[in-house]
Amino acid sequence: MTRNEFDLIRDYFARQPVKRRDVALGIGDDCALVEVPEGCQLVVTTDTLVEGTHFLPTASASDVAHKALASNLSDLAAMGAMPAWCSLALTLPEPDDAWVAGFCQGFAALAEHFQVQLIGGDTTRGPKSITITLHGHVPKGQALTRAGAKPGDWIFVTGTLGESQAGLDYILGKTVVDKARATTLINRHYRAQPRVTAGQALRGIASAAIDISDGLHADLTHILTASGVGAKVDVAQLPLSEALLADQASDEQAQKLALTSGEEYELCFTVPELHRGTLDTALKHSGVSVQCIGQITGNHRLELVADNQPLDWVLSGWAHFKEPHRDGS
Amino acid sequence: MTRNEFDLIRDYFARQPVKRRDVALGIGDDCALVEVPEGCQLVVTTDTLVEGTHFLPTASASDVAHKALASNLSDLAAMGAMPAWCSLALTLPEPDDAWVAGFCQGFAALAEHFQVQLIGGDTTRGPKSITITLHGHVPKGQALTRAGAKPGDWIFVTGTLGESQAGLDYILGKTVVDKARATTLINRHYRAQPRVTAGQALRGIASAAIDISDGLHADLTHILTASGVGAKVDVAQLPLSEALLADQASDEQAQKLALTSGEEYELCFTVPELHRGTLDTALKHSGVSVQCIGQITGNHRLELVADNQPLDWVLSGWAHFKEPHRDGS
Incomplete structure (x- = not known):
C-alpha cells in the first residue's frame, strides 16, 4: 500500500x-x-x-x-x-x-x-x-480588548523587546554574529513564548491589551485608535536585554528596534492606577517580567519622550521578508 | 494615502x-x-x-x-x-x-x-x-456523524450526481459542449448548493451522514468504515439528470461518473426503516429531492448491483487538477 x-x-x-x-x-x-x-x-x-x-x-x-x-x-x-x-x-x-x-x-x-x-x-x-x-x-464579558484604555492608565509591556527583529536581520544575512548568539537570535525570532498565562492573569486588571506582532509602536497605536486616546512613552523605560544593547551601535538604535520589531509576541497592556498595586501579585505565577513604559493621555497622539523631552524619531515599520506591493488605488 | x-x-x-x-x-x-x-x-x-x-x-x-x-x-x-x-x-x-x-x-x-x-x-x-x-x-448529542449506520438502514442521496465531474472535464478542455450547456456544467462544478437545510432536517431521522466531496463510492465507504458495516447499492437507482444521460456515451458511463464524481456537495445518508416514513415530510421545506440507492448490510463490503446482479466495476478515484505524488514509504 x-x-x-x-x-x-x-x-x-x-x-x-x-x-x-x-x-x-x-x-x-x-x-x-x-x-x-x-x-x-x-x-x-x-x-x-x-x-x-x-x-x-x-x-x-x-x-x-x-x-x-x-x-x-x-x-x-x-x-x-x-x-x-x-x-x-x-x-x-x-x-x-x-x-x-x-x-x-x-x-x-x-x-x-x-x-x-x-x-x-x-x-x-x-x-x-x-x-x-x-x-x-x-x-463572558471578561475578555481583554484593545478598546478600554483611559487617560491616566499606565502602559506596560511584558518581557524584553527588539530581539525578534535582530533575529530576523541575522536570518536574512544582514548581520554577522557568533554561533551561540545566532542560536539565541533565531530562537527569539522563531520560538517566541506566547504570554498565555500572563494574559489570563490580566483579566480584571488591564483596561486594554494587544500582542506585539506589528511592533510596539504600531500595536500601541492600535490600542490608542480603538480606545480613542493618546499616549506618552518614555523610550528610556523600554525593556531591552543586555545582549541587544551589546549588539546595537547605540542605545537609541536599540530603543528604535524595540519600538518597531514585530513578531515579538509580548503583550502591551494598560492598567488603571486603581489596579496597579495588584499587578505584581497577579503576574507572580506567569513567570514573565513587566515594565511600565508610559501613560495614556487624552490627546490622541503617541508621543515618544526621553528624560521628558519630546523625540521626533522617524520609525521604519515592521515588514515580513516580502513587503506587499503598494499601488495608488 | x-x-x-x-x-x-x-x-x-x-x-x-x-x-x-x-x-x-x-x-x-x-x-x-x-x-x-x-x-x-x-x-x-x-x-x-x-x-x-x-x-x-x-x-x-x-x-x-x-x-x-x-x-x-x-x-x-x-x-x-x-x-x-x-x-x-x-x-x-x-x-x-x-x-x-x-x-x-x-x-x-x-x-x-x-x-x-x-x-x-x-x-x-x-x-x-x-x-x-x-x-x-x-x-448537544444530535449531530449526524459517519458512525451510526446499521444493517437494514436505507441509503439515500440528495439531488443528482455526476455533473460536477462533467463540469470539471469541460473546464479542463476534455469535452466540448455548446455555450448554454457549458454554463450549466461550470455552475455545477463551482456553484454547488450546500444542503444545509436538508442536513438539519435529517437530525433525529438519519443514522449516519456525509457530504459527497470525494465521490459517492469513496464517501459511502467512509460511512461503512466508521459504522463497521457494508452496503449494497443498486446503480440503476443512482439519481442522474437527463442532461448527464444525454451527455454520456452510455447509462453505464453515467452511473460510473455518479459513483466517482467528487465535489458534488450532495449528502449521502442512511435512514432506519423506522424513520423512512417521516423522511419526505421532514425534507419538504428543504427544496431538495432524495433518492434511495440501496441498503446497509452486515458484510463489511460495498457491493454494486444492477437488477440484483453483482457488478465488478473498477472505478477511478476522484482527483483534483493535480494528483498528489505518491511514494512508496
Whole structure:
C-alpha cells in the first residue's frame, strides 16, 4: 500500500497526545464537535504563514510549526483567553518525510504545553503555507480588548523587546554574529513564548491589551485608535536585554528596534492606577517580567519622550521578508 | 494615502452585511468573541482551496469564493449543523482589484444566504489560496456523524450526481459542449448548493451522514468504515439528470461518473426503516429531492448491483487538477 505525507500527517495527528474532555468528536468526520464551558464566550483567531513571506525555505520545520501556533496563541493571550482547540490547514508542494516529522514535533510540543487539541484541518498540495485557526474561551464579558484604555492608565509591556527583529536581520544575512548568539537570535525570532498565562492573569486588571506582532509602536497605536486616546512613552523605560544593547551601535538604535520589531509576541497592556498595586501579585505565577513604559493621555497622539523631552524619531515599520506591493488605488 | 488589496479586503469585510447578534466582537481585535447557544455543541470545519490544485487560474473570483465557502457549508450540512461564523485566510500574489471585488461579491452572496458572519482571518502575500474555517452549532448529542449506520438502514442521496465531474472535464478542455450547456456544467462544478437545510432536517431521522466531496463510492465507504458495516447499492437507482444521460456515451458511463464524481456537495445518508416514513415530510421545506440507492448490510463490503446482479466495476478515484505524488514509504 502506498503512503504519502498526507497519510503520515493524518496518522500522526490522529494519535496526538492531547485528548481534551471537551472534545466530543475530533479528527475523522466532516466536522469536529466541541463544548464551550457554560458562561464562557468562544474566542477565535486565524493566522497564515507563507514560505518566503513569513519564513525562509531554510527555516527548520519544527521552528515553522512553533511560530505558526505561537502567533495564534499570542492573539488569544492578548484577549486573556484560555486556549482549547485548533484546526490546521497545511499546504505542501512535495513529499518530504523529514520536514513533516519536524513540523509535527514542533507543533506537538507547543500544543501539549498549552493543552491545545488539534480537532481538524485540511492537507493540500501547493506552495508551502500553514493556516491555523485557534479556539479558546473566556468568561463572558471578561475578555481583554484593545478598546478600554483611559487617560491616566499606565502602559506596560511584558518581557524584553527588539530581539525578534535582530533575529530576523541575522536570518536574512544582514548581520554577522557568533554561533551561540545566532542560536539565541533565531530562537527569539522563531520560538517566541506566547504570554498565555500572563494574559489570563490580566483579566480584571488591564483596561486594554494587544500582542506585539506589528511592533510596539504600531500595536500601541492600535490600542490608542480603538480606545480613542493618546499616549506618552518614555523610550528610556523600554525593556531591552543586555545582549541587544551589546549588539546595537547605540542605545537609541536599540530603543528604535524595540519600538518597531514585530513578531515579538509580548503583550502591551494598560492598567488603571486603581489596579496597579495588584499587578505584581497577579503576574507572580506567569513567570514573565513587566515594565511600565508610559501613560495614556487624552490627546490622541503617541508621543515618544526621553528624560521628558519630546523625540521626533522617524520609525521604519515592521515588514515580513516580502513587503506587499503598494499601488495608488 | 496609498491603499492596497489588503486594505480593500479589510474595508469590505468590515462593512459586511451579515451582523449576527451572537457576535460580541467581530473583525478588528486580536480575536473574535462569539456566543454558542446554551445546550449546543460547537461544530468546526476547515477547507483550503489552492490555485492550480482546486481551481484553475481562469476560474472567476466569484466562483472561487462560492466554492470555498460552499465546501465548508457542505461539511456542516453533513453534521446537521446550523452555520454561524467563519474565518477567512486569503493569500494573494499580486494586487488585483477586479479579482478581489469578484471574490467579495461571491463570498457575500453565499454568506448572506446562510447568515454566516465573517469574524476574522488573515490576508497574506503569496501563491493564491483560500482557507476558510466555518463554525456552527448543533443541539448537544444530535449531530449526524459517519458512525451510526446499521444493517437494514436505507441509503439515500440528495439531488443528482455526476455533473460536477462533467463540469470539471469541460473546464479542463476534455469535452466540448455548446455555450448554454457549458454554463450549466461550470455552475455545477463551482456553484454547488450546500444542503444545509436538508442536513438539519435529517437530525433525529438519519443514522449516519456525509457530504459527497470525494465521490459517492469513496464517501459511502467512509460511512461503512466508521459504522463497521457494508452496503449494497443498486446503480440503476443512482439519481442522474437527463442532461448527464444525454451527455454520456452510455447509462453505464453515467452511473460510473455518479459513483466517482467528487465535489458534488450532495449528502449521502442512511435512514432506519423506522424513520423512512417521516423522511419526505421532514425534507419538504428543504427544496431538495432524495433518492434511495440501496441498503446497509452486515458484510463489511460495498457491493454494486444492477437488477440484483453483482457488478465488478473498477472505478477511478476522484482527483483534483493535480494528483498528489505518491511514494512508496
